[in-house]
Amino acid sequence: MKRSVGQILGRAGIRIPLILWTIAVLYPIFWMFLGSFKSNAEIYRNPWGFPESFSLDNFVTAWTNYNIDTSVFNSLIVTVIGTALTLVLAIPTAYAIERIQFRGSQALFLLYISAMMIPMVLGWIPLFFLLAELNLLDNIYGLAIVYAVSQLPFTIFVLTSFISTIPKSLEESAAMDGMSPYMVLWKIITPLSMSGIITVTIMNAIQFWNEYFMALIFLNTSDNYTLALAIDFISSEAQYTNAWGTLFASLVIAIIPVIVLYAIFQRRIAKGLTEGAIKG
Amino acid sequence: MVQSKKQKYLFLAFCLIPTFILFAVFTLYPLFSGLYYSFFDWSGSSQNKEFIGFANYIKLVKDAIIPNTIMHDYFLVVTKVIGIMILALFFAVALTQLKIKEAPFYRIVFFFPNIMSVVVIGILWTFIYNPSLGLVNSGLEFLGLESLAKPWLGDETWALPSLVLPSIWAGIGLFMLMLIGGISNISKSYYEAAEIDGANEWQQFWKVTLPLIWPQIKISILYIVITTLNGSFIIVQVMTGGGPNNATHVMGSYLYQQAFVQYNFGYGATIGVMILILSLLTVLVLQFFMRRDKIEY
Structure with a gap:
């Protein structure tokens, strides 16, 4: 007892x-x-309590005076192009590594996987000059390419394990019917691994939307800033201007899409991240 | 699949080559030319690129800031591993072993910071540490401990330890879920057997749970170490920029400052090589020490 x-x-x-x-x-x-609803004066008076009124002034200021509109747009472009490009590059490779027998397939897989463990900081210096030569420095499309390639190892890794669960007999009978391997990949493999594709896409999208350091190195002009950079800029300015309300409003703008995605895909995101970490 | 060899190779090329070219250009080439750049004195323009052999490495060894950045990185590694593992393990056990109805709620909440941007986390916590408005100092005042209040991120002694809390705050959820995954795979019969043998819950934790989730614990520790050594500079950059007086510089933030603020690209690459070597060595050493065999009952 x-x-x-x-x-x-x-x-x-x-x-x-x-x-x-x-x-x-x-x-x-x-x-x-x-x-984000408080005026700067109110933040000083009452930093941790409820706002006296719910005013949207901070959002308007951030949106119009601090270029947040441009950076939201830039972040959207980088995220959409980045995730799409990652998929286009990763799906065929994942399929070939998982299903087609060729010499070196295991070595190629290992090469991609080991890139997940390598600190990329070293590569960022040469990458900076490479992008400059390709006229892709300070360019959000260049950043989108860099993002896509940086998430390739993780994406290939997750997709190969999804593709391995598709029964081989489906492809075989399609090939018997005279379907070309390109069509098998497009019409059979891609739809059947949709669940995996959605998972990696959400995770890559969150990753690209949030990313800060590569954007810091590869973008210079404020017109090209992604949201993370714009916020960092407002934050360092706020030390002098004390525009805390604007800063909070822009933080809220940055976090809302992530909250929405998490609310819808909570299980997928949690599972994708844990499995990525466990097997990686 | 019935098809000619030529067709097969064409399809293989279609699948593999475009991806590999981009990967080679944007990942492999930069890594290797980073190694190459570390032997040059280079301020960014092509005329001023001079081969200087190991001079950058000699400079690295003599640079008084370098040992501090290495120490800071490993300080973050050790404190994060201890803090995250203890809390994540505690929460994982609490949410699985004790039948708590609202467990899914805690899981959802604890995981959320894992997908927040480092910029948002960093700025939020900079404000929590704010000397005059921040939650930490207000809390200390409320408890009558004003004497302990300080400008946390502006204090040379306290700035680095202050970075640990946000990292733990943001990291716990993922590792908690990994450990929960391990615990829920343990068959109930082990606990029943342990109970019959008279083991209390504490003994059950030490003798059953912990040995059986050792693989998950090992992976979690490795993952924390790798992500910290390869990425701790991001939160440093957002919260302190390496200051005050270099008190929080880690290897990566020092690389950023040398290469992209002071335009010593050759020396920056040398720091990058050091990060690469140290992080690979650390992982190897850790794997050697943690290669305890998986226990099966």
Whole structure:
């Protein structure tokens, strides 16, 4: 009996750290949303409480005076082109590595996979000059290509494991019917691995939308800034202008798409990230 | 598949070559030419590129800031591994072993920071540490501990430890889910057997849960180490930029400063080579020490 009393107490006690961590995670995020409705004066007066009124002034200022409209657009372009290009490049390679027998397929797979573990910082210096030579420096399309290639290893890795679950008999009977391998890839493999394609696309999209450091190195002019760079710029300016409200509004703009994707695809994202980490 | 050899190779080429060319141009070539650049004194323009042999490496060894950046990186590695693993393990066990109805809610909430942008995390936490408005100092004042309040990120001693908390905050969810995956694969019969033998919950944790999820723990630790050594500079760049007085510079942020702020591209590449070597060595050493065999009962 003594033990079960202890257990009951333990059950209640175990919730305390869980609730505390929930607050630790959610409070800063809520607070960021609340801050985006406050005026700068109010942020100083009452930094951690509820706003007196829900004004959208900060959003308007960020959108019009701080070029957030341009950078949202740039981030969208980089994200969409980046994810699309990743898929176009990764699906055929994943299929060939998984299903077609050729010498060196295992070596090629290992080469792609090992790139996931290599620190890319070293490569960023030569990449900077390479992009300059190709006229792709300070260019969001150049950045989209760099992003796409940077996510290739992860994407190929996830897609090969998805493609391996498709029964071989489907391809074989299609080939019997005279379907070309190109059509098999397009009409059979791609639709059947759609679940994997959606998973990697969401994860790549979040990755590209959030990315900061490569954008910092490869983009210079504010007209080409992605959202992460624009926010970083507002943040360093806010040290002097104290435009905290604008800063919060732009943080909210950056995080809303991620929250929406997470709300819809929570299971997929969690599963994709954990599996990517476990097998990688 | 019935098709001629030629057709097969054409299809293979179609599948593999365009992807490989882009991968080679934008990943392999930069890595190797990074190694090559580390033997040059180079400020960015092609005229001023001078082969200087190992001079950059000699400079690296003599640079008084380098040992500090290495220490800072490994400080972050060690504190993050300890902090994340203890909390993630605790939460994973709590959410699986004790039947808590709202467990999915905690899982969803704890994981969310993992997909937030480092910029958002960094700026949020910079504000939490803000000397006059920040939550940390306000909290200390509220508890009557004003004497402990300080400009956390502006203090040479406290700036680096202050970066650990945001990293743990943002990292826990992923590793908690990985460990939960391991725990839920453990057959219930082990716990029943342990209970019959009179093992209490604490003993069950040490004797059953922990050995059986060792593979997941190992992978988690390796993953934290790799991502920290290869990417800790991002949060450093956002939150402190390496300051105050280089107190938070890690290898990557120092590379960025040398190459892209001061235009010592050759020396920057040398720092990059050092990062590459150290991170590969660390992974090898870790794998050697953690190669404890998987336990099967």
